[in-house]
Amino acid sequence: MPSLLIHNIGAIATGDLAQPLRDEQTLFIEDGLIKEVGTTRQKADTVVDAQGLTLTPGLIDGHVHPVFGEFTPTQNSIGWQRFYMHGGTTTMVSAGELHVPGLPLDPPDPKTFKYLAVLSLRCNSKPQQYGPKMQTGTLLLAPGLKEEDFAEVAAEGSKAVKFIFYPLMDPWDEALQYVEWAHKYGLVVKLHSGGVSRSGSSRPAGSEVTFRLQPDIVAHISGGPIPMPKDEMESIVAESKAFMEICTSGNYLRTVELIEMATRHNALDRVVMGTDTPGGTGIQPRGMLRNICLISSLGKIAPEQAIAIATGNTGKAHNLQQGIIAPGRPADLILMGAIRGSVASNALDSIRVGDLPGISTVIVDGQVVIKDRSEQTPPPSSLAKTTHFHSCCGE
Numbered sequence: 001m002p003s004l005l006i007h008n009i010g011a012i013a014t015g016d017l018a019q020p021l022r023d024e025q026t027l028f029i030e031d032g033l034i035k036e037v038g039t040t041r042q043k044a045d046t047v048v049d050a051q052g053l054t055l056t057p058g059l060i061d062g063h064v065h066p067v068f069g070e071f072t073p074t075q076n077s078i079g080w081q082r083f084y085m086h087g088g089t090t091t092m093v094s095a096g097e098l099h100v101p102g103l104p105l106d107p108p109d110p111k112t113f114k115y116l117a118v119l120s121l122r123c124n125s126k127p128q129q130y131g132p133k134m135q136t137g138t139l140l141l142a143p144g145l146k147e148e149d150f151a152e153v154a155a156e157g158s159k160a161v162k163f164i165f166y167p168l169m170d171p172w173d174e175a176l177q178y179v180e181w182a183h184k185y186g187l188v189v190k191l192h193s194g195g196v197s198r199s200g201s202s203r204p205a206g207s208e209v210t211f212r213l214q215p216d217i218v219a220h221i222s223g224g225p226i227p228m229p230k231d232e233m234e235s236i237v238a239e240s241k242a243f244m245e246i247c248t249s250g251n252y253l254r255t256v257e258l259i260e261m262a263t264r265h266n267a268l269d270r271v272v273m274g275t276d277t278p279g280g281t282g283i284q285p286r287g288m289l290r291n292i293c294l295i296s297s298l299g300k301i302a303p304e305q306a307i308a309i310a311t312g313n314t315g316k317a318h319n320l321q322q323g324i325i326a327p328g329r330p331a332d333l334i335l336m337g338a339i340r341g342s343v344a345s346n347a348l349d350s351i352r353v354g355d356l357p358g359i360s361t362v363i364v365d366g367q368v369v370i371k372d373r374s375e376q377t378p379p380p381s382s383l384a385k386t387t388h389f390h391s392c393c394g395e
């Protein structure tokens with residue numbers, strides 16, 4: 001069983017909002033899973049000297065728009081998933097593979113959407129050697145879907161459905177039936193909220209639609225790009241049970257207000273995060289890190305809380321195991337620090353003042369996938385040192 005030991009950790013941001021910070025300096029991983037947080041072990045197949053850097057879970061981008069494997073026609077994107085991993089993202093969740101040129105939307109066609117989800121799943125079925133974990137195959141909802149369609153995409157591996165092109169108006173019976181079927185087959189229900197999408201084919205959706213449908217996740221509640229009115233957002237914060245997603249594509253002011261509202265209403269545990277890219281907002285390998293800096297520095301929450309929103313919370317909303325540093329969880333981890341020249345002395349202080357942190361090391365399933373430093377952030381002031389040992393012959 002391959003093992004990995006990390007020592008000399010400066011701080012651990014756990015990703016768990018209930019206990020977001022721990023002060024152990026060591027972590028032991030075996031067979032891709034976290035085994036011990038704080039360990040007396042001295043040896044492992046691979047040893048990482050963290051050089052005092054901050055350890056966090058790999059970031060979970062809960063809102064991306066992949067299409068077929070690494071190719072996404074929006075912005076002619078190819079290779080972007082690997083670039084995002086250099087920005088600390090180790091898991092991505094699709095919010096719909098809807099950026100296919102010529103996708104018929106008027107009217108939305110249920111068969112096309114079902115085949116698209118299946119095709120996208122099959123094009124992403126092989127784990128990427130150098131990229132993040134991808135969760136794709138989100139079924140876009142259209143009038144005319146049958147229960148067997150939900151069963152079929154779930155059997156193929158879909159994990160979510162999304163209301164975006166569905167005509168959200170009276171009568172609501174079919175839409176409510178879709179929510180029920182989705183839950184029956186273990187699919188998370190996501191609602192495109194706010195103003196119309198880039199396609200121009202979606203409809204504005206605010207608190208009325210949210211309370212009627214009761215989706216699991218209100219996508220980009222603070223804008224993607226246009227948010228719902230502020231009072232509607234606050235009623236969802238105060239009265240709904242849904243996860244509330246903030247995205248890089250959104251309205252910065254409304255995003256900060258959402259964090260203030262969630263703090264006031266004791267609802268930070270329902271805030272989740274994504275980038276909503278590639279899309280009109282572009283390709284943003286550092287998008288998740290920038291969101292974390294925004295909500296901590298201007299939203300006035302602790303850096304470790306902001307990290308928990310980007311990891312444990314988002315993982316929980318999508319039924320993922322990753323996102324929390326605790327025994328038994330997948331060992332998807334980052335080591336980060338303050339960038340040389342920043343007024344901050346470590347990653348957490350850096351985030352608190354709104355300075356982008358730098359990434360040294362990224363670990364996925366207990367394997368060091370980015371060893372020396374990220375290609376997408378400036379280097380942190382110190383870099384971790386990775387050493388591989390072999391039982392036969394030392395290093």
Ligand SMILES: [Zn+2]
Nearest residue numbers: 063095224276
């Ligand atoms: Zn989107």
